[in-house]
Amino acid sequence: MSTTTIHEIEAPDSAAKALLAGQLAADQGHFQPMEDLVGEKMILNMGPSHPATHGVLRVVLEMDGEVISKATPDVGFLHRGDEKIAENMQYNQFVPYTDRLDYLAPLANNVAYALAVEKLMGWELPARGKAIRVLCCEIARISAHLLGLGAFAMDVGAMTVFLYTFTQREYIYNLCEQLTGARFTTSYTRVGGQIRDLPEGFVGALAKFCDQFLPALEEVDKLLTRNKIFLDRCKDVGIISREQAIAWGLSGPNLRGSGVDHDLRKAVPYLDYELYDFEVPVGEHGDSFDRYLVRMEEMRQSVHILRQVIKTLPDGPINVVDAKNRLPGKEKVLMKMEELIHHFILVTEGLDAPAGEVYFAAENPKGELGFYINSRGGGVPYRLKIRSPSFVNLSILPEILPGHLMSDVVAVLGSLDFVMGECDR
Amino acid sequence: MALVVRRPQLKWWEKIYLPVIAKGLVITMRHFIRTLTGRTKVTMQYPEEKWNDQLPEHYRGAPALVTDEQDRERCVACQLCEFICPPRAITIIPEEIPSEDKWAKVEKRPRAFNIDMIRCIYCGLCEEVCPEQAIFLRKDYAITGESRAEMVHDKARLYEIGGRRVGLVNKWNDLK
Numbered sequence: 001m002s003t004t005t006i007h008e009i010e011a012p013d014s015a016a017k018a019l020l021a022g023q024l025a026a027d028q029g030h031f032q033p034m035e036d037l038v039g040e041k042m043i044l045n046m047g048p049s050h051p052a053t054h055g056v057l058r059v060v061l062e063m064d065g066e067v068i069s070k071a072t073p074d075v076g077f078l079h080r081g082d083e084k085i086a087e088n089m090q091y092n093q094f095v096p097y098t099d100r101l102d103y104l105a106p107l108a109n110n111v112a113y114a115l116a117v118e119k120l121m122g123w124e125l126p127a128r129g130k131a132i133r134v135l136c137c138e139i140a141r142i143s144a145h146l147l148g149l150g151a152f153a154m155d156v157g158a159m160t161v162f163l164y165t166f167t168q169r170e171y172i173y174n175l176c177e178q179l180t181g182a183r184f185t186t187s188y189t190r191v192g193g194q195i196r197d198l199p200e201g202f203v204g205a206l207a208k209f210c211d212q213f214l215p216a217l218e219e220v221d222k223l224l225t226r227n228k229i230f231l232d233r234c235k236d237v238g239i240i241s242r243e244q245a246i247a248w249g250l251s252g253p254n255l256r257g258s259g260v261d262h263d264l265r266k267a268v269p270y271l272d273y274e275l276y277d278f279e280v281p282v283g284e285h286g287d288s289f290d291r292y293l294v295r296m297e298e299m300r301q302s303v304h305i306l307r308q309v310i311k312t313l314p315d316g317p318i319n320v321v322d323a324k325n326r327l328p329g330k331e332k333v334l335m336k337m338e339e340l341i342h343h344f345i346l347v348t349e350g351l352d353a354p355a356g357e358v359y360f361a362a363e364n365p366k367g368e369l370g371f372y373i374n375s376r377g378g379g380v381p382y383r384l385k386i387r388s389p390s391f392v393n394l395s396i397l398p399e400i401l402p403g404h405l406m407s408d409v410v411a412v413l414g415s416l417d418f419v420m421g422e423c424d425r
Numbered sequence: 426m427a428l429v430v431r432r433p434q435l436k437w438w439e440k441i442y443l444p445v446i447a448k449g450l451v452i453t454m455r456h457f458i459r460t461l462t463g464r465t466k467v468t469m470q471y472p473e474e475k476w477n478d479q480l481p482e483h484y485r486g487a488p489a490l491v492t493d494e495q496d497r498e499r500c501v502a503c504q505l506c507e508f509i510c511p512p513r514a515i516t517i518i519p520e521e522i523p524s525e526d527k528w529a530k531v532e533k534r535p536r537a538f539n540i541d542m543i544r545c546i547y548c549g550l551c552e553e554v555c556p557e558q559a560i561f562l563r564k565d566y567a568i569t570g571e572s573r574a575e576m577v578h579d580k581a582r583l584y585e586i587g588g589r590r591v592g593l594v595n596k597w598n599d600l601k
Contacts, residue, residue, distance in 0.1 A: 093550065160452075164456070167467050181485040227445065293432065296430075327554075
């Protein structure tokens with residue numbers, strides 16, 4: 001793809017052609033009308049360092065005047081070979097790498113990955129462990145949607161919203177820090193559990209956050225939802241029909257914005273999501289504005305879920321009990337020979353995973369994040385494929401961008417809410 | 426079943442936009458005044474202000490080695506942390522403790538213990554797998570250096586950062 005575009009870029013532009021035509025006309029002694037030059041297409045590179053591309057997406061746009069006639073996304077600038085790295089790592093060693101997939105919601109990635117490996121191992125977490133993971137997922141969802149929303153609003157010209165959503169994100173990071181010991185790269189889960197239980201005072205801090213978050217969200221709602229400029233920029237822009245959304249494999253808020261009622265938390269409940277009462281918001285028109293509305297509503301639903309989890313948080317163990325495949329625990333390792341030997345074996349050889357293949361997909365903020373693990377037994381996967389929602393969601397760009405104006409591209413990209421760390425992985 | 430999000434129908438005064446500008450300004454001015462009077466405080470004046478007192482006990486900052494009450498280096502050079510480290514930031518060269526040493530019964534200690542802080546991702550796996558409680562992630566988040574060589578923390582530097590930790594399990598001496 002890039003070879004043809006480079007060729008096209010090197011072709012003389014309209015001005016040079018006009019000059020050439022003028023010279024030609026002067027040589028031949030007659031005037032050549034400019035109308036012949038109408039219809040000249042221009043190739044415009046958007047990205048990879050354009051602020052509206054949220055990272056390093058390059059979109060090669062073929063412009064007919066100000067109207068896009070062809071759009072080709074060019075991904076891969078952030079490729080790190082995570083899938084290959086996973087083949088040379090034990091299951092638990094790969095957890096920090098999942099932080100860096102969708103780096104706006106690392107907690108949710110940790111959970112999705114851990115659940116995938118646990119499916120391979122045939123483990124099921126105790127109730128408290130599951131509830132903690134639900135907390136993680138929903139905190140991550142709010143955090144990711146806040147950034148998506150703030151960046152989207154800033155791209156279409158509403159700067160203030162970005163500042164307010166980032167203030168809220170800062171509070172979420174404080175919570176993450178209390179919970180995991182790191183603000184950004186959480187690495188919270190391990191196969192079969194979490195690194196630690198909820199710290200003291202965490203639930204109270206979370207409840208306090210929820211209480212002050214809803215008014216803040218209403219404020220953002222006031223600034224945007226009935227804002228004529230925002231409406232004009234987003235309404236009927238980037239319409240994805242129901243059929244298109246399904247055909248291109250969209251997932252997450254982008255799919256639901258097109259009116260498809262599909263949420264993995266409802267469709268294939270994991271982590272006991274069926275215990276919690278929440279609604280799945282869907283759009284009617286499938287345009288950028290509907291995707292925005294769906295995200296706003298999802299944040300409210302997430303707060304609703306968080307409050308239910310806080311209220312019903314069960315007591316008890318948080319980790320799977322499997323003496324063979326879980327680290328024995330520091331106090332035993334320090335004082336007992338058998339456990340020390342077992343600890344060494346487990347760390348150096350990894351889990352004793354059965355041979356087989358599993359696919360597990362979780363409803364992440366950006367959509368369906370799936371892990372396909374092909375195991376031939378032992379502590380290292382033979383192949384680990386990451387089905388990243390951003391990659392799939394971006395594939396629809398050539399379908400929806402043509403016919404739009406140049407300035408609509410940022411509204412479409414902002415509303416698709418992708419993250420390149422996950423897309424390129 | 427599913428909740429259909431409704432888009433707003435704008436009223437005439439919202440369509441002419443001017444009253445809405447005033448409404449937006451009210452919101453931003455309210456934030457402005459709240460910040461000015463100190464009712465909401467979001468920005469931290471780093472580095473004059475520090476986050477240190479807010480850090481949780483298990484904060485994952487720079488990894489460091491620790492000694493025990495009798496100044497014995499806790500690390501026995503088992504190299505588990507070197508093995509598990511996802512970005513391969515740790516390099517250990519073990520050596521034998523000479524028999525005339527007070528701690529000869531421990532048998533092994535690191536001759537060199539280097540952590541490349543440019544590679545370290547602060548994941549905490551080294552602390553998790555250490556069977557001797559010798560390596561800990563400290564509450565230091567501002568690790569700077571003027572050269573790449575300076576960013577490789579060697580054994581002396583790691584012990585300097587880590588210092589002495591009391592109250593851990595001492596399985597090699599009679600203190601336990």
